[in-house]
Amino acid sequence: MKLALxxxxxxxxxxxxxxxxxxxxxxxxxxxxxxxxTEHPYYDGPIVRRTHGKAMEEFSMKLLEDTVHMIREKGxxxxxxxxxNLFENDPDGFMSSMEDAGFDGLILPDLLTDYYSxxxxxxxxxxxxxxxLIPFFNSxxxxxxxNEILQLTNSWVxxxxxxxxxxxxxxxxxxxxxxxxxxxxxREIIVGxxxxxxxxxxxxxxxxxxxxxxxxxxxNSMENDDQVAFDLQIKMLESExxx
Amino acid sequence: MYKYNHFIPLSMYGVKNKDIIxxxxxxxxxxxxxxxxxPRDHDPERSSIDLLNRILPLEVLKQEFTSRRYEKIPDxxxxxxxxxxxxxxxxxxxxxxSFLNFTGKIFYKYEGATVTGSHKINAAIPQAYYxxxxxxxxxxxxxxxxxxxxxxALAASLNGIKSKIFMVNVSFRQKPLRKRIIEIYGGNVxxxxxxxxxxxxxxxxxxxxxxxxxxxxxxxxxxxTLDNNIRYLxxxxxxxxxxxxxxxxxxxxxxxxxxxxxxxxxxGCVGGGSNFSGFVFPFMKTDxxxxxxxxxxxxxxxKGKYRYDLIDTAGILPQLKMISLGADYVPPPxxxxxxxxxxxxxxxxxxxxxxxxxxxxxxxxxxxxxxxIFARTQGIVPAPESAHAIATAIDYxxxxxxxxxxxxxxxxxxxxxxxxxxxx
Numbered sequence: 312m313k314l315a316l317x318x319x320x321x322x323x324x325x326x327x328x329x330x331x332x333x334x335x336x337x338x339x340x341x342x343x344x345x346x347x348x349t350e351h352p353y354y355d356g357p358i359v360r361r362t363h364g365k366a367m368e369e370f371s372m373k374l375l376e377d378t379v380h381m382i383r384e385k386g387x388x389x390x391x392x393x394x395x396n397l398f399e400n401d402p403d404g405f406m407s408s409m410e411d412a413g414f415d416g417l418i419l420p421d422l423l424t425d426y427y428s429x430x431x432x433x434x435x436x437x438x439x440x441x442x443x444l445i446p447f448f449n450s451x452x453x454x455x456x457x458n459e460i461l462q463l464t465n466s467w468v469x470x471x472x473x474x475x476x477x478x479x480x481x482x483x484x485x486x487x488x489x490x491x492x493x494x495x496x497x498r499e500i501i502v503g504x505x506x507x508x509x510x511x512x513x514x515x516x517x518x519x520x521x522x523x524x525x526x527x528x529x530x531n532s533m534e535n536d537d538q539v540a541f542d543l544q545i546k547m548l549e550s551e552x553x554x
Numbered sequence: 555m556y557k558y559n560h561f562i563p564l565s566m567y568g569v570k571n572k573d574i575i576x577x578x579x580x581x582x583x584x585x586x587x588x589x590x591x592x593p594r595d596h597d598p599e600r601s602s603i604d605l606l607n608r609i610l611p612l613e614v615l616k617q618e619f620t621s622r623r624y625e626k627i628p629d630x631x632x633x634x635x636x637x638x639x640x641x642x643x644x645x646x647x648x649x650x651x652s653f654l655n656f657t658g659k660i661f662y663k664y665e666g667a668t669v670t671g672s673h674k675i676n677a678a679i680p681q682a683y684y685x686x687x688x689x690x691x692x693x694x695x696x697x698x699x700x701x702x703x704x705x706x707a708l709a710a711s712l713n714g715i716k717s718k719i720f721m722v723n724v725s726f727r728q729k730p731l732r733k734r735i736i737e738i739y740g741g742n743v744x745x746x747x748x749x750x751x752x753x754x755x756x757x758x759x760x761x762x763x764x765x766x767x768x769x770x771x772x773x774x775x776x777x778x779t780l781d782n783n784i785r786y787l788x789x790x791x792x793x794x795x796x797x798x799x800x801x802x803x804x805x806x807x808x809x810x811x812x813x814x815x816x817x818x819x820x821x822g823c824v825g826g827g828s829n830f831s832g833f834v835f836p837f838m839k840t841d842x843x844x845x846x847x848x849x850x851x852x853x854x855x856x857k858g859k860y861r862y863d864l865i866d867t868a869g870i871l872p873q874l875k876m877i878s879l880g881a882d883y884v885p886p887p888x889x890x891x892x893x894x895x896x897x898x899x900x901x902x903x904x905x906x907x908x909x910x911x912x913x914x915x916x917x918x919x920x921x922x923x924x925x926x927i928f929a930r931t932q933g934i935v936p937a938p939e940s941a942h943a944i945a946t947a948i949d950y951x952x953x954x955x956x957x958x959x960x961x962x963x964x965x966x967x968x969x970x971x972x973x974x975x976x977x978x
Contacts, residue, residue, distance in 0.1 A: 353594050356601045424591040450621040451793075453586045474592050474619055478604040481616040490584070490621050 312516050314552040315342035315501055316545070317392065317526030319362035320378065321369050322348075323534050328369075331533050332378065335545055336385045339553045342501070343382050344418060344524065345375070347393040354420050356477035358527040372408060379413040390445060392418040395426040395433065402433055406440040416443030418469055423448055423456055434463045445469050449504075450487045457494045468498050469524065473505035477527030488518045512551040523552060569812065574641035575632060576804040578624040581797045582835040582901055585623065587908060590793075590900050593872035594862055602872040609779055609786045609871075613684040617794040625797065627680075634679045634712055639668040640801065644809035644962075649931035656951040658959040659815070663806045663833065664934065665966045670708050670739075672701040672937060672967030673829045674789065677798040678709035681787040686713040692784040694718040696746065696771030698825070699891030699939060700725055700732030701967055702789035707741025709787075718784075720746040720774045723766035725891040731971045746771040753777050753868045768826075768895045769881050773868030780870075790826025791865060791874070791899045799832020802964060807836055815960055819843040819950060822964040823943040824854075824913075825892040827899035829966040834911070835901070844911045846902070847946035849893040849921075852885045854878065855913035860903055863896075877903040888918045889975040892939040892966075914949070916942040922976070924948055925969060937967035938975055 316335060321328035332343075346352075348366035352359060382389045391414045398405030409417060417437055422430055437444040446460040449471035461468070470491055473479060491500060502515055503524030512523055525548055532540035583590060595602050606615055617625060627635075647660040654660075665673035685693050693710055695717070697703025703719040710717035719741045726733060726745035736743045746766045747754040751774045757764050764770075779786040788795050810817060820837060822830035824846045834844045848855050854877055864881035865871040878897035879885075885894040898906070905911045916924075921938060924945035929935045936944060947963045969975070 354592060356604065357595070357599060360595075360598055423589045427588050448589070449592065450619060451583050451592065452589045452621075454584050455587065456589050475595065475601060475603050478601050480603065480607060480619060481612045483616060483620060483622065486620075486622050 312520070312552040313342065313499070313501060313522030314340035314548055315344055315503070315522060315524035316340060316548075317344040317346060317503070317524055319346035319348055319359065319366045320375060322362040322366040325369050325374060327533065327536060331541060332382070334538065334542060336382065338545060338549050340549060341387060341522070343387050343389045344392045344526070345378070345389060346526075347391050347397060349394045349397050351396050352394060354475055356475040356527060358477040358530050362530055372412065376412045383413060388415045390414060390416045390418050392420070395419055395421050399426070402436045406436050406442065410440040410442060414442060416445055416466060418445045418447050420447050420471070423452060423460060430460070431463065447471065449474070450482070454494060461495065461498065467521070468495050468500045470500050470502045471504045472502050476504050479505045484514070485518055488520065492519060509547055509551050512548070571636055571641055574805050574808050575635060576627070576801060577632070578626055579797045580800040580804060580836050581620060581623055581625060581793070582838060583793060584621055585838060586901060586904065587910070588904065590904065591862070591875035593874055596864065596869060596873050602870065605870070606872070609776055610788070611681060611684040611688055611690065611785050613688070614681055614788070614794050617797060618792060628683070631680050631683050634683065635676070635801070638670070638675045638679065641805045641809070642667045642802075644806055647932050650928065653927065653931045654948065654951045655955065657956050658818075658951070658954070658961060660947065660951065661810070661815070661960070661962045662965045663802060663962065665802065665829065665964065666934065666936065666940070666968030670701070670705045671970065672705065673799060673802060673832065674702045674705035675709065676801050676832065677789065677795045677828060678702070678705035678787060679712070680798050682706070682709035682713040682715065685785045685787070686715050690715060690785045692716040692718065692782070693787050694720070694775045694778045694784055695787040695789060696720045696722070696768060696775045697789070698722050698725055698768045698771070698894055699937070700729050700736070700971070701892060701937070703736050703741060703743060704732065704739065706787050707736045707739035711740040717741040718775070718778060719743040720748060720771040720778070722746055722768055722771050722891060722894070723764060724887045726766075728889065728974065729971065735971065746774050748774060750774065751777040751781070765884070765887055767867065767884055769864070769867035772866040773870060776866060776870045777868065790828040790895070791876070791897065793901065795828050796831040796835065796899055796901060799828045800836055802829065802832040803834060803836035806833065806962065810962070817842050817962040818959040819845060819961050820963070821845045821847060821943050821947045821950065821961065823847045823893065823939050823966060824898055824902070825939060826895045826897070827902040829964055831899055831902045833964040845914055845946055845950065846906065846911055847914045847916055847942045849888055849890055849942060850915040850917040851888045852879065852894055853915055854896065854898060855906065856915055858897070860907045865897070874900050875903070876900050877906060889972065890918065890921065890938040890942065892937070893942065914946040916945045920945045934965070935969045935973070936965050937969040938972050940965045940967055941969070
């Protein structure tokens with residue numbers, strides 16, 4: 312099972328971010344998602360929401376480029392997770408900067424909701440800059456919209472399990488999986504939002520998901536500069552997905 | 555269940571209730587033309603979505619976020635539906651056709667035939683059932699016109715639990731009989747704003763005679779739920795409620811099929827959107843015309859904006875993207891309390907916004923006229939809310955007089971407890 316780690320960049324500070332990301336680079340996982348900080352991370356829960364404000368204060372493009380380069384050197388793919396509200400006035404300019412930073416692709420959690428009317432323009436702008444658009448949708452996305460975004464893209468799929476990051480409401484996950492798998496065929500499905508325990512990962516693996524994305528679970532340990540707790544969490548994730 | 559034109563039970567034609575009542579609810583979400591914008595938190599410090607775990611019965615919450623197109627209705631709920639008067643009749647309004655010199659056909663689905671007199675029981679029974687199954691002993695809710703409060707009180711009693719009903723103050727004063735029937739069904743009803751919650755007390759301190767709004771009553775019911783660790787039942791707007799109400803449209807489909815009829819237009823009234831959406835969504839895959847009728851005095855369709863807004867005035871629940879006049883909008887005290895809500899269900903709002911569903915707005919005066927026409931032709935006194943749909947249907951028929959159209963409208967409730975609209 313594949314593993315994607317999410318970090319809001321550069322939270323909690325440039326120095327601390329570097330320290331924590333370096334602790335992960337020799338571990339066995341596939342993808343890194345770097346959250347580009349925004350004032351309005353609408354679909355994140357309170358834990359990830361609070362990382363954006365602080366990261367905005369420390370954000371710099373130069374540091375982002377260096378970080379992406381460093382992660383890619385370790386053989387991991389790096390994706391920018393960005394809200395479309397960051398670039399609604401200049402999508403091309405934003406895509407250029409993401410291309411220059413060296414990202415493999417983009418995950419846009421609000422593309423199919425708040426920016427639905429311009430989804431094709433944005434998808435085309437992403438690919439014109441040589442970036443992969445990772446289709447992101449959740450359980451309430453209609454079949455027709457899922458089919459369309461799958462046709463516009465070729466990469467793995469990001470399925471948002473819960474309505475928001477870091478929270479858990481009761482869901483009928485096997486039924487959700489069965490519907491999404493039917494729509495996605497052989498495409499790799501990475502599931503994220505609300506995944507924070509070994510038990511949940513085991514369940515998702517058994518159901519058939521190809522990978523998981525985790526972010527909120529280690530925000531507290533980064534915030535408290537608790538390297539021991541951070542290492543334990545990351546190693547648990549590595550072991551549950553690759554063990 | 556009756557044969558449309560002359561009130562002969564369909565059982566005499568070999569059609570049984572179970573042939574009409576669907577065994578599954580229909581959830582439109584996977585069939586929508588574009589994705590629904592998800593609920594949003596508005597307080598950066600906390601997750602109002604996570605808080606739903608403490609507010610709603612878990613099975614209801616699960617259905618709120620489900621992608622399943624069809625959800626099996628548990629046998630016990632089917633039994634309670636039948637005891638509550640389902641299926642409701644679909645009746646051909648021949649007298650109204652004659653009155654209007656209409657060359658087409660008019661049918662009405664009569665939700666007033668349920669034991670509580672409106673469609674609201676369709677959503678109250680499953681929520682009360684799921685709450686009771688989860689060991690909850692009391693539920694709370696709000697009510698505008700009183701129909702939802704009545705349905706909640708009965709559904710709670712049928713499932714062996716208590717109910718606390720926050721009734722919008724102006725309706726509480728206008729409709730003493732509603733209060734009485736809620737109490738007869740076993741509910742405990744209070745005027746909102748009330749002294750039972752912090753939020754209610756704050757409002758009463760500023761304005762002791764505040765008329766109340768549905769947004770305030772929802773806030774109080776949710777606050778009371780959290781304060782007392784009970785569960786809250788939702789009357790409209792939310793996806794799961796719309797799904798529960800799909801029983802109306804699914805029954806109508808079967809009834810029309812039995813008669814060999816295909817509708818040209820479906821018409822219903824809209825407060826939060828539950829009866830209208832439950833009625834029309836099962837027909838969405840056809841090209842039938844759909845018209846949502848609201849109150850001119852609460853002009854959500856002509857003056858509202860499609861945006862994220864609060865469901866409740868206090869902002870305890872998540873924001874939803876919907877057509878809204880603003881959560882702090884205080885509507886005029888029109889008699890149709892069920893149409894006073896500031897917003898409309900997200901899926902309905904989307905379909906209005908993209909033009910799939912047309913809208914109309916009807917004045918209270920015109921709806922009262924429609925109420926009388928319907929009473930004098932069909933013998934049924936409709937609820938003032940439903941009379942808006944009837945007024946829209948009458949206009950439609952007058953504008954399409956010789957086109958042979960088949961009009962189907964949903965009469966969401968009776969108005970026998972609303973007669974003071976015509977004066978004391």
